[in-house]
Amino acid sequence: MTTLRLRPEDPADTGAIRRVLAAAFARPDVATPPEVRLVDELRGSDAWLPELAMVAEYGGEIVGYALLTRVQVRSDGSSRPALALGPVAVAPHRQRIGLGGAVVQAALEAATELGERLVVVLGDPAYYRRFGFDRADRLGLTSPWSGLGEPWQALVLPPSVSGEPAPPQGEVIFPPPWSKV
Template structure:
């Protein structure tokens, strides 16, 4: 497996990976109108690509096989967020094809995108996700840094990590605008 920047020819494969990773199996008591064919994360990714907050250098894919001919099995992206008007990063979605989950693909993508962000001299990354998973990448509840989540109900699931030795600055976090339409 290799991790590299997403290319124009990867977009359809990335959409397929994100759709597969976030498709929720139908439950027996689901009403047909509550089950969507396309997960919201796919629409979010499409809208992020068209947003000024899209950062091509921080849209990464994991590929099986050769770097130019391999099959996309995972994707992660960071987009431009704001912390009281200061530029920071919002991470997500992170997606791994279901048949490759729990095989280190997500971890490789996380390490790569955090390293790429730090190499760009970014100061902070924030995300909404499972604390038990993201803790291994140095993320902690954002509230520990005085960072206020877009939705206070997110609690410890809204996490942050300072980058490049920067001291975290308190403030209210905002994702790129497409997140606000979810």
């Protein structure tokens, strides 16, 4: 029986993660997909949260990846922290067996355990709805991708303690590596 292991990435996983991202986002017109470069650049930034970079290891092989990194939500001259989900990738030979959903769920659970309150994503609404994501504009969130409508989504994570303030509303500011995607 092949076992699935979900865990934060280890520095030794970098090459395997790059291969998964390159295969999952491969395009004939691009040697290195922008998602590979995005992860490489985020690793060297203040947005990087190593405990929220999750891998799916299936049969001892890294075949899935979900990354949560720090973003800021600005409103009324102040900023509050939130997270951005992406990229999410599964090696083509292991797609359609639930590994993507498993690694995303593991990342969201880890964020909840750390007391995070808000996650944003740009992606397929039909896919991300299963995790509880909804249109970000309904939560008072804007970004450079707001004009895309339904693909600009957000998820409010459960509070770690009762009485915790509501999740932030305002403009979501992504770290500089995101501007290249």
